[in-house]
Amino acid sequence: MNTQSVSVTNKSAMRALIPLIIFLGMAALLFYGLQLDPRKVPSPLIGKPAPMFELESLEEPGRLVSSDMLFGRVSLVNIWASWCPSCRQEHGELMVIARDHPDLQVIGFNWKDTRPEALRMLRQYGNPYVVSAYDPDNRYGLHWGVYGAPETFIVDGEGIIRYKHIGPVDQTVWETKIRPIVEKYTPKAS
Amino acid sequence: MKQRMHPLILALFLVIGVIGSGPSVAFTLEEFQFETEAEFHAFRGLIEKLRCLVCQNESLASSQAGVAQDLREEVYRMKQEGMSEREIVTFLVDRYGDFVLYEPPLKASTLILWFGPFIFLGFAGYILFRTLGRKTEQPEEDLSEAERARLQRLLAAGGTTDNQDK
Numbered sequence: 001m002n003t004q005s006v007s008v009t010n011k012s013a014m015r016a017l018i019p020l021i022i023f024l025g026m027a028a029l030l031f032y033g034l035q036l037d038p039r040k041v042p043s044p045l046i047g048k049p050a051p052m053f054e055l056e057s058l059e060e061p062g063r064l065v066s067s068d069m070l071f072g073r074v075s076l077v078n079i080w081a082s083w084c085p086s087c088r089q090e091h092g093e094l095m096v097i098a099r100d101h102p103d104l105q106v107i108g109f110n111w112k113d114t115r116p117e118a119l120r121m122l123r124q125y126g127n128p129y130v131v132s133a134y135d136p137d138n139r140y141g142l143h144w145g146v147y148g149a150p151e152t153f154i155v156d157g158e159g160i161i162r163y164k165h166i167g168p169v170d171q172t173v174w175e176t177k178i179r180p181i182v183e184k185y186t187p188k189a190s
Numbered sequence: 191m192k193q194r195m196h197p198l199i200l201a202l203f204l205v206i207g208v209i210g211s212g213p214s215v216a217f218t219l220e221e222f223q224f225e226t227e228a229e230f231h232a233f234r235g236l237i238e239k240l241r242c243l244v245c246q247n248e249s250l251a252s253s254q255a256g257v258a259q260d261l262r263e264e265v266y267r268m269k270q271e272g273m274s275e276r277e278i279v280t281f282l283v284d285r286y287g288d289f290v291l292y293e294p295p296l297k298a299s300t301l302i303l304w305f306g307p308f309i310f311l312g313f314a315g316y317i318l319f320r321t322l323g324r325k326t327e328q329p330e331e332d333l334s335e336a337e338r339a340r341l342q343r344l345l346a347a348g349g350t351t352d353n354q355d356k
Contacts, residue, residue, distance in 0.1 A: 044284060
């Protein structure tokens with residue numbers, strides 16, 4: 001008699017816990033959802049060949065910059081514009097990256113900008129890029145799925161996009177997210 | 191004494207500010223010329239199904255973001271070139287991902303998104319009907335012979351508490 005009533009209460013206590021468990025599960029899921037930034041849309045281009053482009057150089061009008069230069073070494077393609085505050089914010093870090101990693105080809109992709117403004121920014125803050133492709137009309141930015149600046153792509157020596165970072169690159173982002181990818185695809189010097 | 195602006199003057203500034211700062215160049219769909227009304231409606235219908243990735247709760251049809259205008263122009267260009275709606279959507283999804291679509295496509299990774307609510311609803315319905323069914327089927331557990339006797343004893347004792355189960 002006694003044992004039976006105990007097992008009955010145990011069972012109903014368990015049953016009473018079910019809504020709580022479901023609630024906690026939902027809460028955990030939603031809490032995880034809160035951590036995600038909806039502005040960071042994953043790029044479908046990861047693992048795919050970088051879209052081709054052929055644009056004028058920002059610094060030397062008339063000279064063509066094309067996606068051919070992506071082949072042969074790991075590149076960091078940084079989408080930037082002088083009107084974008086986050087680009088100014090990350091500029092210092094890009095300078096450091098370019099200085100400390102001569103193996104990495106840092107390419108600028110000047111996006112929806114004007115030439116005088118863009119050049120002024122480079123004069124003011126320094127130029128981390130081996131070259132900047134000038135795309136004022138979003139002709140090729142569109143093919144790269146660019147929807148804001150800054151965005152940073154890592155392209156391996158075979159021209160395959162390996163990583164995309166949306167938003168400014170700071171030291172933490174570089175060390176924890178981008179650098180491991182760069183090192184993974186950079187051939188070891190032997 | 192502190193110099194303060196008369197509230198009326200402040201209000202005047204506010205009004206001038208609000209009127210003066212209105213969008214100086216608003217993007218409209220009027221610049222996109224089509225030969226027939228039907229073509230325009232097809233274009234409009236298509237860009238209403240596409241999301242502006244900058245202002246994510248706006249469609250390409252309504253967004254004033256620069257990138258949205260670029261994409262409208264691109265969609266217009268593709269339409270003028272005679273590309274089908276499906277080809278245009280594929281072009282955009284290849285570059286921007288499924289997120290560019292307001293309605294997520296049905297595929298393995300989105301199954302739970304599409305059917306999750308129905309699974310939940312079914313589960314909740316099952317619980318509801320089971321609970322209701324049980325309530326009507328078996329009313330209260332009947333007292334056993336021993337319990338009945340004890341109840342009689344308790345009633346006869348006139349409210350004296352007896353917790354020991356003897």
